[in-house]
Structure formats: C-alpha cells, structure tokens
Amino acid sequence: MATAKPRVKVPKSASAGDVITIKTLISHKMESGQRKDKKGNVIPRKIINRFECTFNGATVFSCDIDPAISANPYFEFTAKVMEPGTFRFVWTDDDGAVYETEKTIAVS
Amino acid sequence: MKLTRRDALTYSAGAIAMALVGLRGVSAHAGTEETGTAVSGFTGGVEPQSGMITLKAPEIAENGNTVPVSISVDSPMTADDYVESVAIFAEGNPNPEVVVFNFTPLSGEAAATTRMRLAKTQNVVAVAKTSTGKVFMDKREVKVTIGGCGG
Secondary structure: OOOOOEEEEOOEOOOOOEEEEEEEEOOOOOOOOEEOOOOOOOOOOEEEEEEEEEEOEEEEEEEEEOOEEEOOOOOEEEEEOOOOEEEEEEEEOOOOOEEEEEEEEOOO | OOOOOHHHHHHHHHHHHHHHHHHHHHOOOHHHHHHHHHHHHHHHOOOOOEEEEEEEEEEEEEOOOOEEEEEEEEOOOOOOOOEEEEEEEEEEOOEEEEEEEEOHHOOEEEEEEEEEEEOOEEEEEEEEEEEEOOOEEEEEEEEEEEEOOOO
C-alpha cells in the first residue's frame, strides 16, 4: 500500500476534566532495515520515526520511534480535556512524508 | 614457500581477528551491556530506582512481530511533577531502543500502549524520567516463539 492511512479513535464527547483514551493506528510497513530480499541485499530502512498528538496547538503526547515497533504502528495513550477542541495527529516518515488527521471533541 | 615463525604468528592473529569479526556478525544482538549504555544515555547517568513504573507485556509471545506492551507510571501529572518521558528497551534485539514516549501534563496519565518487535526470548526494560529528575525502571522477560526481525 502506497499511502499510509491513519485511523484514530477519540470519544465524541467528554466532560471537562475527564481523562480520555485515544487509540491510533496507521498502515505502514515499518521496514526495519534488517531484512534481506531474495538476492541477499538489505532492504533499506523506511519507518515512521515520529508521532505527535496536539490539542488546540499544545502537545499532548509524542513519541520517537525506532525500527523495533511493529508494522502498522499502534499507539494508545490518554489526554486530559478541559475545553472543546481539535486533536491533531501527525506521523513523520523517514523519507520526510507527513501523514495527518484531525478529530474534534465536544466537552460539556 | 617457507613459513617463518613470524609469518605464522601474523597469519594466525589475522585468522583470530577474522573469526571475531565473523562472530560479531552472527550474534547481531544488543546484549545487556549495550542496553545499559542506552539506558544511561537516556537517563543522563542517573541510577534508576524500582517501583512507580509498571511494564505490562505477555509472558509468552507467540509471534515476535507484534508483541503488545504497555507502560504506566504512578504520577500526579501536574505542571510541577509529571513524567517527561518513558523509554522502552529490548536487550535481545539488534538495536536496544524500541520507542520513547514523551508526556506532558495534558496527557492526564502517564500511560501508553503499543506493539513491538522482539527478535528472541529476552528482557524488556522500561525506564521513566520525571520532571523532578527521578528515574524509575521496570523489567520483564518475554518468551518469544517466533522471532520478529525477518532475515
């Protein structure tokens, strides 16, 4: 699959001060750079090396990723919401490509 | 060709060197020492304490390609005292580094789950660094039936 497709699960609404759980998944081969093809040549490394989640512009959670993360990297983490707003998710590939998605949440 | 004693010594030294290089090539694993170096690189030399952090991983992983692993740290997560980052290391992988989670007070809890690759049965180490400069560590052994590093 050429383009990585992000999938994110955020609750639609929450009450102020709640700690919510966010689940993210993106389809990506995460080629580790350790494998070899049939001719014995090393397949070059190509992974997503960074993931970041921001809420209304402020960083909530981020991670630096090494090749030991499985294909189709999955991350589950929490966020504390005080006001309604938009979560923005950004994945950065080794080749500089950036995959993005957004989710809004209503807070009462 | 006449083999002098000096030549013989040179050749055998070369052969031993080759053998060592060969061995290094075969055992492409990080090992405990390298993991220790990676851990102290992450903590900045601070000796980790046990407790506070919990590393959850299966006792037996059938497939080393996707091993679910989660960490959680007991922390108030306020602006003054929160967990800055948690790193996961795998001792038996070609490179010990797995992932570094960076938290902020907005995270609410210092907890995260992901899926990792494990080459073989080994220890998985999680190290947490707080904003107050404390370092905590937890270790767990995961038995791997099928390794997950291709090759």
